[in-house]
Amino acid sequence: MKIAVLKEGAPGERRVAATPETVKKLRSLGAELAVESGAGIAASIPDQAYADAGATLGDRAATLAGAGIILGVQGPDPASLGGQAPGAWVVAGLNPFVERARVDAYAAAGLEALAMEFMPRITRAQSMDILSSQSNLSGYRAVIDAAAEYDRAMPMMMTAAGTVSAAKLFVMGVGVAGLQAIATARRLGAQVSATDVRSATKEQILSLGAKPIFVESVAGIEGEGTGGYATEMSDEYKAAQADLVSSHIAKQDIVITTALIPGRPAPRLITDAQIATMRPGSIIVDLAVEAGGNVEGAVAGETVERHGVRIIGNRNVPSRIATDSSAVFSRNLYNFLSAFWDKEANRPILPDGEEIGDAIRLTRDGKVVNQRLLGN
Ligand code: NAD
Numbered sequence: 001m002k003i004a005v006l007k008e009g010a011p012g013e014r015r016v017a018a019t020p021e022t023v024k025k026l027r028s029l030g031a032e033l034a035v036e037s038g039a040g041i042a043a044s045i046p047d048q049a050y051a052d053a054g055a056t057l058g059d060r061a062a063t064l065a066g067a068g069i070i071l072g073v074q075g076p077d078p079a080s081l082g083g084q085a086p087g088a089w090v091v092a093g094l095n096p097f098v099e100r101a102r103v104d105a106y107a108a109a110g111l112e113a114l115a116m117e118f119m120p121r122i123t124r125a126q127s128m129d130i131l132s133s134q135s136n137l138s139g140y141r142a143v144i145d146a147a148a149e150y151d152r153a154m155p156m157m158m159t160a161a162g163t164v165s166a167a168k169l170f171v172m173g174v175g176v177a178g179l180q181a182i183a184t185a186r187r188l189g190a191q192v193s194a195t196d197v198r199s200a201t202k203e204q205i206l207s208l209g210a211k212p213i214f215v216e217s218v219a220g221i222e223g224e225g226t227g228g229y230a231t232e233m234s235d236e237y238k239a240a241q242a243d244l245v246s247s248h249i250a251k252q253d254i255v256i257t258t259a260l261i262p263g264r265p266a267p268r269l270i271t272d273a274q275i276a277t278m279r280p281g282s283i284i285v286d287l288a289v290e291a292g293g294n295v296e297g298a299v300a301g302e303t304v305e306r307h308g309v310r311i312i313g314n315r316n317v318p319s320r321i322a323t324d325s326s327a328v329f330s331r332n333l334y335n336f337l338s339a340f341w342d343k344e345a346n347r348p349i350l351p352d353g354e355e356i357g358d359a360i361r362l363t364r365d366g367k368v369v370n371q372r373l374l375g376n
Pocket residue numbers: 120121122123125126129131132135172173174175176177178195196197198227228229230233258259260261262267269
C-alpha cells in the first residue's frame with residue numbers, strides 16, 4: 001500500500017499530515033510512503049527528515065502515482081488529484097458541511113473520502129480525534145496570543161519599583177480548548193475564572209485552580225447533549241448568563257471564548273455593550289470566530305479595537321503552532337490507520353457496519369454515503 005502525504009494548498013495552512021515519526025511507524029506496518037516536496041517546510045520539517053525516515057520525495061504527480069491512501073490536514077483540491085489508485089482513500093479534516101461541493105467531487109472521482117472530524121466520541125477513538133488534539137493546542141495558543149497583545153504582565157510581580165498586579169483572565173466555554181487555556185493562563189500566573197453551560201465542567205475548573213462562574217438560578221444548567229457536546233440553552237438561561245457575564249466581565253483584563261454548538265452557529269456570549277464596560281487595554285480572544293463568533297464585532301483573520309479593547313479573531317489557530325499541531329494530528333492519523341491495518345492485505349480495512357468507518361466515511365463507489373451529510 002502506497003500512502004501519499006500532500007503539501008497543503010489552503011492559504012495560511014502551515015501544518016502537515018505526517019511527520020518523520022509517523023512515516024517510520026506507517027512504514028513499519030508495511031506501507032510505502034511518498035511525501036510531496038516541501039510538505040513539511042512550514043511546520044519546520046525539511047524534506048531530508050522525511051527521506052531519512054524512509055519516505056520518497058517528489059512532485060505531486062509522483063507522490064500520488066498509484067497511492068491507495070492520500071493524507072491531508074485539510075481536504076486536497078479535487079482538481080489537483082490524479083494518478084492515484086482507483087477507490088483511493090482521502091483521509092483528512094474535510095470540513096464536510098462547508099466544503100460539500102468538494103465532497104461531491106471526491107465522490108465523482110471515485111475516491112473514498114474519510115472525514116476525521118466526524119470521528120465518534122468513544123473511548124476507543126480518543127487517540128484518533130483531531131478535534132481534541134487541535135483544540136488543545138488552540139487553547140494554549142489563544143493565551144499566548146492574548147499575552148503577546150496585552151500591554152501588561154500576566155503574573156503578579158513584586159519589584160523594587162512597586163507591585164505589578166496579576167491579570168484577571170476569564171475563559172468562556174470549558175471544552176478541550178478552554179481547559180488548556182485555563183491551565184496555560186494559570187502557569188503564566190493569571191487569576192483565572194471560567195464558565196460553561198455544562199455543569200460537569202465545574203469540577204474540572206476547580207481542579208485546575210480556577211474559579212467557576214455559573215448560572216445557578218435557572219434550571220437547565222446540565223446543558224449536555226450527545227457525545228458530551230453542549231446543546232442550545234433556553235432563553236431564560238441565556239438571559240441569566242448574560243447578566244452574570246455582564247457583572248463579571250467588567251472586572252476582567254483578558255477574556256477567551258471557545259463556545260461551540262455542533263451544527264449551529266457559535267452562541268453569542270459577549271455584546272458590544274459589555275465590551276464597553278471593560279477597561280481600555282483589555283484583550284478578548286474569540287476562538288469561535290470562524291463558526292460565527294462568540295463576540296460581537298469580532299472579525300475572522302483580524303484584530304479589531306472596540307472601546308479600547310482589542311478583539312483577536314485569528315483563523316486556523318492550530319496552524320499558528322504548526323510543528324506540535326502537526327505532530328499530534330499525524331499521530332491521530334497513524335492511530336486510525338494502524339487500528340484498522342490488515343497485515344495480510346497490507347492495507348487498512350474498514351468493514352461495513354463498523355462504528356468508526358460508518359461515522360467518518362463520506363463517499364464510496366461514486367456516491368455520498370454519510371448519514372449526517374445526507375441529513376438522516
Ligand atoms: P466544543 O468545542 O464543542 O465547545 C466548547 C465548549 O463550549 C464546550 O465545553 C461547551 O459546553 C461550551 N459552550 C457551548 N455553548 C456555551 C455557552 N452558551 N456558554 C458557555 N459555554 C458554552 O467542546 P469540546 O471541546 O469538543 O468538548 C466537549 C466535551 O466533549 C468535553 O467534556 C470533552 O472532554 C468531551 N470530549 C470527549 C471526547 C471523547 O470521548 N472521545 C473527545 C473530545 C471531547
